[in-house]
Structure formats: C-alpha cells, structure tokens
Amino acid sequence: MSKTITIDSKAIPFEEGQTIMEAAAAAGIYIPHLCHHPDYTPHGSCKLCNVKVNGRVCSACTFPAMEGQEILNETKELNDDRRKITQMLFVEGNHLCPGCEKSGNCKLQAVGYYLNMLDNHFVHFFARRNLDASHPEVLIDLNRCIFCTLCVRASQQKDGKDVFAISGRGINKQLIFNAESGLLKDTDLEATDEAAHICPTGAILIKRTGYHVPIGERIYDHKQIDQVSLETEHPEHGK
C-alpha cells in the first residue's frame, strides 16, 4: 500500500523523497508558486507555496511529504496571505504591466489574477533599479526582478555557467552579473541559454521578440495559471 498525505481532506499518494509540492502536482493539485520550477533545486524563498502542515506553516516546495500529514492548501486564510505576499512583490519592484512586453506571459501577473489581486494594497517603494541593455540579444530590467533565483539556478544547473547571483542584504538585494565590468554583455550568457528564458516576470527578455505573440493570444490570456502550471510543469495532468 502506498503512503498518503491529505491535502484539503483529499488523500494523495506520495513516494519517499518527494516534497509536498511534487506530490501535489503529481496528483493534479496546484499550489501557487513563483520561485519553484520542477527542473531545479527548490529554493523556498517566495513563500507563495506556504501551506499548513498539521497546523504549522511550511513551504510546500521544500518540505518533504511524510505519512500522516494533514495539509491545508486552498483555504481563504492561506490565499489571503498569498495575495498579500504577491502584493509585496508588486510594491517592492516597479511592475507596470500595461507597458511590459511580458504582460500575458508573466507568472507574477498571472498569480495576481489567480489570487484575485485587485490593487497593490501596500505603499509602493518606487525603488531605483537599473536596466542593462548592453547585451546584443538579451535585456535585463531589474525593476521587475523578484529574486526567485531561477536564472541563477538555471545558469548553474542547466547551462553549466555561473552568469547570475543575488547580492546585497534585505530590501537592498539585487541581481548581479558575472563580469568584471558588471555588464551583461561581458558575461558568457547566450540568448539560447535556459537562464535567458526562465524568468517568471519581465526582468529577463529576449530582444526583438517581445510582440511576436500579440496581446490576447498569450499564455495567460485565456487560461489561469493553475491549469497552465499543471499542463506545462506536469504534462501528464494536462486537460
């Protein structure tokens, strides 16, 4: 008999070594996330995937599934907190969706819609952040960086490079590039690198491709992120 956990009272089988996120996704249950991607070592920093495990708050992407866990995921309390965490990400950076070429393909925006986020709730930081357009094919707009580290991990784990790192402390964190000049053009990043495509927001963009797919025909224009996430990250659950 296989081992089970319950998520929102539904029994879910899991295999030894799986995280709660992996077990949930395998069973077709979406847990909101931004810094998590099934191809990379979990990071556990965005905290959108926080669930309640036997009453205790845990990050689903890093916490191991264990026999007897009773997990709450789709509750009003958790989704209210997730919405506020998303709002925190919005006010921390400078996310101006109407002028962003990632709009419609952006996971941050899509999570905002999924969680019924209707305003920013908190005061804006209006942080001064840089834009690096030095690379011939890739543009980085740090105004939109949410410190998920997916580009850091993709560069290390998939591309076999070390193009990105997060530096600084607290609210002064920033994404930095591995070049003596500090400029993207002097790194060994190529437009075909996984790291150039993994960004959940519009912080890393491939130049001159922004409007190849028109607004209205984009990933999240007709589907919610829960459905897309299960389809693309766990194709066996696509409908």
Add this chain to the structure above:
Amino acid sequence: MKQFIQNLAEKNGYQASHLLQILKAIQFRYHYVPEGAIEQLAGLLHIPRTRIISVVEFYSFFHSYPKGQYELLISDSITDHMLDKINLTAYLARQLKVAVGGVREDGLVSLDNTSCTGMCDQGPAGMVNGHALTKLDHARIDAIADLINQQKPLAEWPAELFQVEDNIRKPGLLLTQQIGHGAALRAAFKRGLPETLTEIEQSGLRGRGGAGFKTAMKWRFCSEEAQSERYVVCNADEGEPGTFKDRVLLNSYAHQVFEGMTLCAAIIGAKQGFLYLRGEYLHLLDKLQGILDERRKAGLLGSNILREGLDFDIEIRMGAGAYICGEESALIESLEGKPGIPRNRPPYPVTQGYLGKPTVVNNVETFLAAAGIALNGGGWFANVGTDKSKGTKILSISGDCPCPGIYEYPFGTSIQSVLTDCGANDVLGIQIGGPSGAFISNQEFDRKLAFEDLATGGSFIIFNNSRNILDIVHNFTHFFAHESCGFCTPCRVGTSLLKKQLDKIHEGHGSAGDVAALEELCRLVKKQSHCGLGQTAANPILTTLERYPELYQSRLKKISYEPGFDLDGALEIARRMANRTDAAAHLAQVGEDHE
C-alpha cells in the same frame, strides 16, 4: 596589493570557506574591498567573483567603496539612545567634521551607525576599526577626535578608551566557581561518555540561545548520524540587542566554554570545532587564541586529549556584522564563507550542518553549563529552577537601572526580584529577550523567568517612566528591517513595510485604519516568514499594541484618510523658488473631519 592578497590566500589554504576571514584582513588594511582584490581572489579561491561580491555586500563590516582610515561606528541599540547617543554622535561628527554615514574629504575618517555592539551596560558604545569603544562622553570624544586628527595609530591610543568591564553583579550556580582546567573532561572520561550524556539529559539543560531545545537530545541525534565526520560549533554571534553575557563568559570563563565544546566533541565524535565570534568582539580574539594555545599545551586540545584517544581542536572564525548569523543555519552558511542566509529545514544541522556534515550548534552559555554538569552531575543543575526550566539563566541587564551588568538567576525567579536586585525603580516596562522577545508592562512583574513563561536568551532592558514606548518600538522595528537577510518575501518586504507603516503613525501621519493595517501586516510577517528573524520582527509592535492600544490610537489624526507624507512640507522647495510665503502658497494636508 597583489602580493598581500596572494599571501593572505595562501595563509588561508586557498579555502573558500575562509572568505570572511580573508575579506576582514583586506577591509582592515585598505578600508574597503577593492575590485582588483575581488578579481584576484576569485582566481585564487576558484569561486565566481559574484560569490565574493555577494559576501561583501551582505555583511555590514565589508565595503565596496573606501571608508576612512579610521572607521568609526556608533552603536544604535536602544540603550545607547537612552544614554544620549544621538547628541553625542552629532558632537563627534562636528568635532571631526564628518557627516554621519559619510567619509571625510581627506579620507582620514568615516562615521556611521551600527547595530548593537554588545556593550549596553557601558554605553554609549562604538567601534574604531573593529575595536570596541565604551562609555563615550564629551571628554572621550574630544580625545578620540584629537587622536584621529593627529593620525595616532590605534596601538598608541590610551587603553582606557578600549576598557571593557565584565560587571558581574550577581553570580549564581554557574558563575560562582570556575572549574579547574580539564576537570570536567576528566570527570566525563572517568564516569564514561554515555553516562555523562545521561547526566546532561537528567540535568534538563535546554539551549540557552533562546529556543530551548534539549541539549542532550541534540547531542544524541548528532552522535547517531551515519556520517562519521562531525562538527561542534559554538554560537558566539551574540547579536540580540541588549545581550552581552556571552562577551563576559568568553572574557572570564572561556576555559569552561572550550571545555564544554570538547566534551561535546568527545560525546558526538567530532574532530573539529568552531567558535563563531561576532565581529564586534574583535577585542577578545587574541585573548581567546591564547587560551586555545594554553589548552593545547596542557593536552586539553589537539591529539590524544588527556591520553584518552580524543582528537579535537577549535578554530575561531569571526563574523562581520550580520545579526541573522545568530540563526544556526545562517551561521553555518557564514562559516562556509557565504552570505548568512538561513537554510531550508529539514535537513537540520544535526544531520546536515557544516559542509553538509552532522553538526551541533550551541550557545556559549550552553557549553558552559554542560561542562559544569559533566563535573558536578545532572542533579546539581536539575535541583535548581522549575519543572520545565532547569538550572539558572544568565541575564544581561541594561537600561534604566543603577547597576547594569550580568546577573545569574535560577529559572522561576520573578521579574520583581530581578528589578529589586539591580535597583531599578519607577519602571514603565521591560523588554525581555531583546527586540525579538516581548515588552512587558509594570503590571506583570510577578511573571517568571522560565521557558514556560518569559523565555529569554538573556537580554533584559529596563525602561523607566520617562521613556516613550513608540520610540523604543521604532528603534527595534528599524533594526529588523536593517538586519533582514532578504531571502524570503514576507520578511524582506514585510520588515520594510512595517518600518514605513510604524513611521507613518510615529510621525503623526497615521489615520483611522492605519493601526489595524499595521497589526494585519504584523500577523502576516510573523506567520509566513522563513526563519526566526521574520517570525519575531513584529513582536515589538505586537507586544506593545496588545498592552497599550491607546498609545497607538492617540497618534492618529481624526480624519478618515491621511497621506503617508507631509504635503505642505513637500511644497517648501517650490515656495522658496517662487519666493512666496503667502497663505495661498500653503496647502492643508487634508481637512479634519467634523463630528
């Protein structure tokens, strides 16, 4: 510089785990970490330059731009503020002609604030090039300004400027008698190591850092791990504002602390130990190195300790100004030469700690107590204290009392008797456990020091009735925003939002709904944050809001909406430019609501 860095890297065995120690030496010599040094080090240590940059930018004591040849820092603990720190810093800035946060034009001196330096019983305190300065007053500041302007090397400064007192006011079970060097180890070997672990278990000793995990259980878990390479780490990153007892223990009881670490090594089977000493305690470094040498010569460290076949040694690693490194997994990251970012758990350090190996991390006081228990037996300790909190607790008492310093009490002692002992009167309240602990009011002094009532890592700050609670909360809330590592969203953004929202109310711009919004934000940050820092960052607000809701409400304007800024103030530049002072050039913030 090239040769200096080459030698430095060689001295550190080209180990990336020594990165903080290497950067400290570079910062000390050049007063910043030059780009060229980063490039050269990346090559020598075989790590990406971004790893070095991220460490430089994480720790407060490293800088990527030049600071003064004399780097002055003034402690920003609430206790320093209570001792007129603001005016003294301004005076210092005037005497030296340097702005707070700036470097003087000739590059000779820089001045800035820094988080609590652990000298709360002898403040206002500061540091010059990493060395602690105490009891700052106008006379001392004049002397310091003269010495700097004369460019006197630190070695020629009068010793009294650097004098650090122990101020042990009330020794108890642990502090009354020093154990003989090696006595605890001999007793443990004589009794048997498993039997000694049982004694520690029976003593009921729980971690003294604040969390209170059972020490024997932690040691047993670690000893039962499959991997045979294990480590002992002593957490001397005493960063909780208002705490300074570990400084005193390491100054006057270091032998017993090292003995406790060696005992732990014998029990769990470790060959290497680390003392992670906070950067602010640089003044203790040489003395502690001397004591380690002494112990090696006495056969109490090194190979075949006491001819019992135990091989173990201790290395001292220094922190570089990051409160978060008091969190055990962040401390381990820092030991590995990385930014101090708390790890995801599980796995816990007892299974995967330093370099992924099983590691016991305990507080200074815990090792001290463990050595005492090994010598005197579990009953000696367990007979003192309460059912759930055995033994004694060493308190760092500061703030409004005539005799600040170190006090040791059996658990179960009431707050009132502590206050009586240290001579405090006219008390408004106490911050117990530091900013991450709780504020208790003068209606609660019958409460007890104990894990089951008022748990504390040792910080005990007394406030008299002349103090303003919101000023205190303001200081603590800014502290957490400054010290948040930034890893997780709720703490990174949340602590800054708490700061903004509290400032809005504190400065009198709050309106109806702002206190409720503040409380809601507190609950979110507390509940959803990754580690103890975020989970406790809202405590100063929550514990005072619970006790003094009227205090917060009284700061609010009687209007339904108030912008978060001073509208008329913002127009000042425009008025100056237009050369206007007439009434029409002023705008009311918002019309007050009428009843």
